[in-house]
Amino acid sequence: MYNYNNFVNNYRQNNLDYMNNMFDYSELNNNQNMNLFTPKEGFEKGNLFMDLYSEYKNYKPRKLNPRNDQERLMLEINENLFAAHELNLYLDINPNDNSMLALFNDYRKKAEDLKKQYEQLYGPLCITSDVLNNSPFLWEKTSFPWEGGNN
């Protein structure tokens, strides 16, 4: 059986040796108090990080109003995926920030759970989805996003 713990331990040891030889891996954002929007606010704005947000002229982002249950669920998926993606980009260059890593995993899991619910109700978002066990081939049956599908 594949021993995941061995992989992680070997990876850590090898990588630490490598890192110690190459670079000073001190964190850029240590002790920086990060103020985050909620996933809902962040998704509406296109920016999860309060300190990075800046408006253009007097334009305000429009409130997103789902027209039905499908759009409501998709919005919630998008909000959580977006929050996870924002933290993903942050963690790429701050990989030792454990509080952000915990938050990333909260949003990631929430998005994954909601995606499974959505796919059961409205069809596959990804070609790996279990709902593709059904006939006919649902990947071809549901609308594409530029036609308004899964929007």
Add this chain to the structure above:
Amino acid sequence: MWVYEKKLQFPINIKNKDLRMAKYLVTQYGGSNGELAAALRYLNQRYTMPDNRGKALLTDIGTEELAHIEMISTMIYQLTKDATLEELKEAGLDTHYTEHNKALYPTDSNGMPFTVTYFATTGDPLADLAEDMAAEQKARAVYENLIDLTNDPDVINPLLWLRQREIVHYNRFKELFEYYEKILNKKS
């Protein structure tokens, strides 16, 4: 490799056709500061980043740019799909129609086809990331020009959202630039 998700990163539902706006907007698909140039820039530069922080950030932002190509393309498609030939002529899109009918094609707003000369790779992380920071700022400025050119909230809202992504990406590239600068130039 990549796996397709059959959804947009941000919802787009444009109800009114606007051929002039489609003609301007295409520059964020195939223009010098557009999303296609951004995706190719980062996805080519990532191989020679000095560590996994750079490789991860350029992979993940490059991937997001592919989703932005789909958003811009969706906007152009929805703005033009119901146009008549007369309307296309009036908007100056008859020259596009000649070669492409209503199909998508990456050009700038003057119809100049996309070219890889819009981006560089140098193998030098500081030089590459300095280009990336400039590219994000230029794309932000173009989004602001585009927002000035329309009154349609269905168009403005996704443009505001994409503009904000340029700001976040700029700041991530800047952090990485400063981090490499400290390490590579042994600055205190």
